[in-house]
Amino acid sequence: MELKGEAKLVRIFVGESDIIHHIPVYEKIVQEARKQHLAGATVFKGVMGFGGTSRIHTSKILRLSEDMPMIIEIVDEEEKIDKFLPLIHDIFDEANSGGLITIEKVDIIKYVVGNKKNP
Numbered sequence: 001m002e003l004k005g006e007a008k009l010v011r012i013f014v015g016e017s018d019i020i021h022h023i024p025v026y027e028k029i030v031q032e033a034r035k036q037h038l039a040g041a042t043v044f045k046g047v048m049g050f051g052g053t054s055r056i057h058t059s060k061i062l063r064l065s066e067d068m069p070m071i072i073e074i075v076d077e078e079e080k081i082d083k084f085l086p087l088i089h090d091i092f093d094e095a096n097s098g099g100l101i102t103i104e105k106v107d108i109i110k111y112v113v114g115n116k117k118n119p
Contacts (some may be wrong), residue, residue, distance in 0.1 A: 003039055003111040008081040010074045011102045012088060016045070017067040018097035025095050026070040032087050033074050039111060044071040052098050075106060 018025040026043050033041040046069030074081070081103065092099055 003075075003077065003108045005108060006078070007075055007106050007108050008078045009104050009106045010081050010085070010088070011104075012072040012074075013051070013100040013102075014070050014072070014097060015051070015067045015099075016070050018095055018099070020091060020095035020097075024070075025091060025097055025099070026072050028091055028095075029072050029088060032091070033084065036080070036084055036087070038074055038080055038084060039076045041072055041074045044073070045069075046071060051100070075108065075111075 012026075012029060014025045014029075016024065016026075020028050030041045030043060049069035051069075074084070076084075085101070085103075088101060092101075
């Protein structure tokens with residue numbers, strides 16, 4: 001599979017402690033992206049942030065938080081991303097969690113699947 005040209009980037013912000021059926025919401029989103037054969041997903045853990053409640057979450061040792069911000073980024077063709085968005089909404093609803101979903105146009109310069117075997 002090779003992607004090139006205009007695509008969409010969906011960026012999803014959730015809390016580390018957001019859970020759906022005993023698994024983290026960010027993990028469920030990545031699993032669903034894989035099931036939908038999206039090009040890939042990456043999860044980043046934030047070191048500090050706040051959301052709708054304005055409560056600061058930080059990794060500072062004296063204010064250790066167990067609900068750090070998590071960001072999931074997924075890039076793929078517009079049609080595949082558009083088809084995936086309702087699944088993200090369903091996950092948010094089912095988990096009864098807060099969060100933020102953004103989408104933007106991106107230009108893929110190069111995306112080529114390597115020869116590594118995936119378990």
